[in-house]
Amino acid sequence: MQSLRRSAITVARNARSSLPRQPRRYAHDAHGSEHHGPVNESFGKGFYVAVATIPATIAFYKFSSTNTDERPLFTRLIESYSxxxxxxxxxxxxxxxxxxxxxxxxxxxxxxxxxxxxxxSFPEIFNVGSPYNVPAGSGVNLDKLITKYQKEAFEENAKKLEQLKDGTLPAEQPFDRPSKNPPYP
Structure with a gap:
C-alpha cells in the first residue's frame, strides 16, 4: 500500500511540472502604440476647479465688500472670534x-x-507615686525631662534627614527579594 502511494505522488509531481506554461503577454503595451498613435490627454476636472476658484474667490470678496457702510465680510468673521x-x-x-x-x-x-x-500617651505617669510621706505642695518639675526628650527627638529627626539626603534611609531602600528557601515552612 505504501509503495502505491509513493508511486502515485511521483506521477502527479511529474505530470504537474511537465505541463507547458504560457508566457504572460502584455497585449496593451505591444499593440497600443502601433494602432492608435499618440493620445491627447486633458488636464482633468481638478485643474479646472483650481483655476476657477481664484476668480471666484476674488469675486466673492468684492461682492462681500460692496456695501461701504459695513466692514468686509472677512473682517466681520475675524472680529466674531475676538x-x-x-x-x-x-x-x-x-x-x-x-x-x-x-x-x-x-x-x-x-x-x-x-x-x-x-x-x-500618658504624661501623668511621671507624677504617679505613693501618696504617703509626700509633703503638701511638692510637685515634680518636668521641664528638664521635657527638654531632654525634645532634644532626643530633634537629634533623631536630624539623623533621618541626613540619611534621606544621603539616600541611606532604611525606609527608602529597595526591597530585597526573599531567598528561595524562606526560613519559615
Missing amino acids: DLKTYWIERNDLHTQMIEQAARDKNLFLNSKPGTHIEL
Whole structure:
C-alpha cells in the first residue's frame, strides 16, 4: 500500500511540472502604440476647479465688500472670534493664579519647621507615686525631662534627614527579594 502511494505522488509531481506554461503577454503595451498613435490627454476636472476658484474667490470678496457702510465680510468673521481673546486671557490668568498658589503651598510645606511637641500617651505617669510621706505642695518639675526628650527627638529627626539626603534611609531602600528557601515552612 505504501509503495502505491509513493508511486502515485511521483506521477502527479511529474505530470504537474511537465505541463507547458504560457508566457504572460502584455497585449496593451505591444499593440497600443502601433494602432492608435499618440493620445491627447486633458488636464482633468481638478485643474479646472483650481483655476476657477481664484476668480471666484476674488469675486466673492468684492461682492462681500460692496456695501461701504459695513466692514468686509472677512473682517466681520475675524472680529466674531475676538470674544475668544478675552476668554483666553481669563483662562490664562486663572491658570497662572493656580500655579502661583501651588508654588506658595509647596514653599510653605518645604520651609516650615516640624512641630516640637512630642506626644506622650500618658504624661501623668511621671507624677504617679505613693501618696504617703509626700509633703503638701511638692510637685515634680518636668521641664528638664521635657527638654531632654525634645532634644532626643530633634537629634533623631536630624539623623533621618541626613540619611534621606544621603539616600541611606532604611525606609527608602529597595526591597530585597526573599531567598528561595524562606526560613519559615
